[in-house]
Amino acid sequence: MLALDPSKKLSFNKTIADGDLVIVYERHDTMKAVNVSEGSVFQNRFGVFKHSDWVGRPFGSKVYSNKSGYVYLLAPSPELWTLVLSHRTQILYITDISFVIMYLEIVPGCLVLESGTGSGSLTTSLARAVAPTGHVYTFDFHEQRAASAREDFERTGVSSVVTVGVRDIQGKGFPDELCGMADAVFLDLPQPWLVIVSAAKMLKPDATLCSFSPCIEQVQRSCEALRMNFTDIRTFDVLLRAYEVREVKNDSMQGHGGSPSQQPPCKRRQTSEGSNKQESISSTIMARPSAEAKGHTGYLTFARLKCSE
Incomplete structure (x- = not known):
């Protein structure tokens, strides 16, 4: 932790x-x-x-x-907290979170802006990434949801590097006092294209933005808005394929062929005809794709702020 x-x-x-x-x-x-x-x-x-x-x-x-x-x-840890937290909204999971933190180049000391807070899954990992000298400012328009997030951040011990604000970022944009201070901005909003201009004002030169959207139509409108002030615009769909690895016991009837040294450990059992045959008991390590593998979660669109000419 x-x-x-x-x-x-x-x-x-x-x-x-x-x-x-x-x-x-x-x-x-x-x-x-x-x-x-x-x-x-x-x-x-x-x-x-x-x-x-x-x-x-x-x-x-x-x-x-x-x-x-x-x-x-x-x-x-933030990874375990993501798996056990209360879902007030749909959350980001480890696959997307790790990619976001890497691609936004978030390191200790960074100042990160996030909207919206939701259940705080990403926020907790952002807090660890910027600690101990950085800070995360996260905003949600829903007052009760923001209050619940504050309680969770107190509970997990990250409240010293996280500030939760109640604000309609889509309607009002980010607070002016944070203008030009952010190393990265993350958006998880229904209409992120409405916030692109405000986000650009918050970012330092050459800093990065990420927008998470479940639908490709949202991505298209966001990319159109990004072209004015951003470059290196890229969209990813991160998929994870998990495997189950387990030991499987194999039982097989052995005849009289082969030398004892070549046969696996065995026991005897009597057949219906009354004769004794050797039954070998061995084990094999098997790996197969998990039946619970998750599919598409959302599209991650990244862009880098253009430097002033």
Whole structure:
């Protein structure tokens, strides 16, 4: 987790304390964010887990329930937080987030503008990328959604480098006080072309902008607006193909051929005719594409601000 707020500093060497946020990991698709409280318990299909048993253990520990079931207690990295956060809106996932941060050239010390905040999935990763000396200004037109995002950023310890504003960026543009200060701008809006002129004013010379849109018609209108003040305009559709790797047991009947040294470990079983034959039990590592592979999420359009002539 991010080492930003000293009172909430987390690392892989730190032990879990009362009040810490942990990710309770059952398997790759079953996780939950839990705030540790000495007198509380966590219940799932494996039994009841006492929070008091977690305190003092290092992150990554394997802990047991009253029924001898177990879970792992992981530090809440931005990647894990993306998988467990509350969805107030559709979110960006790791595949798009990593590409955005790389292509926008975001490094520690950068000042980044984002609209809209949504569920804060991207914002949390942006915060880690700019920390400890940079800052993320994120805006959402929905007041309650912005308030919920602030609570999440406090919970995950990134609030010291994130400022959440309530503002209709499509209608009003970005605040004038940020003019010429941004190293990067990210837009996740229904009509991003309405904000291109304002975004250009916010960016430093040669800085970059990214617009996320689910529909190609949005991309086309955005690119038309970008041509006036931007160059190197590119659009990407980032797809990820995950694989399942697992061990598969193979059972086969062995005849009398072949030397014993060439045969795998085996056991004997009696056939219906009463004769004994060797049945080998071996294992093979199999890899295949995951049945849960995600398809298209959205188009990422990048552009670089033209320098003044």
